[in-house]
Amino acid sequence: MNVLLVLAALLLSAAQLGCGTAPDALPGPAGESEDIVMTAADFECLHGGVRVGRVTVWNKRGHLDEALAVAESDEPGTYPVGTVLQLVPQEAMVKRAPGYSPSTNDWEFFQLGTSADGTEIIDRGPSARGVFGACMGCHGQAPAEYDFTCGKTQSEPCGYDENQHPLFDWLVDNDARCPG
Ligand code: HEC
Numbered sequence: 001m002n003v004l005l006v007l008a009a010l011l012l013s014a015a016q017l018g019c020g021t022a023p024d025a026l027p028g029p030a031g032e033s034e035d036i037v038m039t040a041a042d043f044e045c046l047h048g049g050v051r052v053g054r055v056t057v058w059n060k061r062g063h064l065d066e067a068l069a070v071a072e073s074d075e076p077g078t079y080p081v082g083t084v085l086q087l088v089p090q091e092a093m094v095k096r097a098p099g100y101s102p103s104t105n106d107w108e109f110f111q112l113g114t115s116a117d118g119t120e121i122i123d124r125g126p127s128a129r130g131v132f133g134a135c136m137g138c139h140g141q142a143p144a145e146y147d148f149t150c151g152k153t154q155s156e157p158c159g160y161d162e163n164q165h166p167l168f169d170w171l172v173d174n175d176a177r178c179p180g
Helices: 003-018 064-072 135-139 162-173
Strands: 050-052 055-059 083-086 091-095 107-115 118-125
Touching: 050 064, 055 064, 091 135, 107 135
Parallel strands: none
Antiparallel strands: 050 055, 055 083, 083 091, 091 107, 107 118
């Protein structure tokens, strides 16, 4: 990470806050703040991401190599800003800027609706809920040094159950948003 760039962005946004304006993101590549506020349209057919084991990985801020290094390693690791992880089309973990949500390691959780028409955001945020309850209710049981991911450590407190793998595969294979 370019520390100077982040510092400059912080100073600039602080200056602008002082003037009474609070931009969502600073314009231009040089001033772009390192964060990702996902819209429904930013979520894609899972077949377009890189699949590592059962998990599909993207990075929307140009840090894909760093994200894949974490996903492919058995060692503990923290995903870079802009990472999108999906086990199934209907759920996503998105890595926001440092400080967004310290208690979730800055993960924003999403419950999504998917159809041939595209993606709909049903719930989002650090305390978002899916069909099986609050995402963090399970992911918070995973080792923090593995960035609250459950699959890599086959975390039993998360409710890891390999009998569910065929279901996950089926949901990915049948992602309604994928062409053809
Ligand atoms: C009942 C517990 C439980 C709940 C609730 C839950 N998850 Fe998970 N999640 C798991 C387990 C267990 C795995 C690992 C599955 C595997 O690898 O077989 C997992 C895997 C994932 C992964 C892949 C990365 C990883 O952790 O291995 C993502 C992304 C994910 N879940 C997102 C979510 C989101 C978003 C929500 C809420 C909408 C959610 N999960 C709710 C238990 C849960």
